[in-house]
Amino acid sequence: MVLAGAGHDHDDANPSKMSSVLPRFSADSELFELVGIVNDKEMTLYLDHFADNSPVNNVQLEIEINGNKFKAKPHGEGEYEITLKEPLKPGVTAVTASIISESVTDILAAELDLHEEQNINVRNWTWKNLILWLGVVILVSLAFVHFLRKRAQRTAT
Template sequence: MATSPAWASPGAHGPNGEHLDGPSTSAQGSGAVPRMEAKSEDFELVARLAGGEFTMMINRFATGEPVLSAQIEVESGAHKVRVPFHKDLGDYATDDEALLKLLATPGAHPVVITIVAGSDSDLLEGTLNVTTEAAKAFVPGGHDHGHAHGDDDHDHGEHHWARKPITWILGFAGLAALGWGVARWRSKDALTAKQQGDA
């Protein structure tokens, strides 16, 4: 993610408070990450084809509030897949092989996204424009996104790389505390021995 171009989440607004409209892919450079935007009266989203996945950030259109844990399906061509929500990054992502193979070919790909969030549901449509250069750069299955796939609920607790530094810090803190305790114990023993020798 650090090496990818930054991408605005839905709900981003212009200088006059207006919502970001229309697909931004028309202004992409040849090396840009394929990206599309779509909106309706209820929802807006930004989607990208990067990091070996097709990912989406979804917000409420009126408030910019993130839509979390919704039921999402993506359809393009003959392929329709359910896209799980990822708690670690707050987005929706799929690495479905057939869908990625289709989307990663050069050209304009119509995409229909079904959103069911509580009692609200909607269909959003957009077009993902993929250049030849972007198609060559995209590697299906190259998960730099931080997701570990294979479970249904995608609660990535022990798999997410961001949690590892916390484990390391706690480990080092424990070792430091243990070392301090041993040093204090040895110092106390040395003092006791010295006092007994003086006596």
């Protein structure tokens, strides 16, 4: 008896929807690198030093999107978060980041290009479907062979 692990049982249930890559933007200067990842109304920001890629902590990070300003809250090593008022609409959106520390101030600019979700209709093949189509192909092949034999018998007589 062969048992399959979770997610590998090969039953007829529809597989879980594959995750898609979340929209993101990046901006950099001589001092900093910023990457922003958007997930609905949540935006996670990763701020690093450009020179050595080390995380930047203890700064004031302000993001401006569509004329709205958001103060980012620290969430981890070089990680910040903001919550948007509403999900961003498809299209190109300008993003400006202001970084203020005790010793330096920097402004980064980027564009976030959002596209509407597209549903791609992919046929979910199951063993039942495969066997059904294989049966149809075999029946059509047998009918064609039968037709050729009858035709050969008629021409031989």
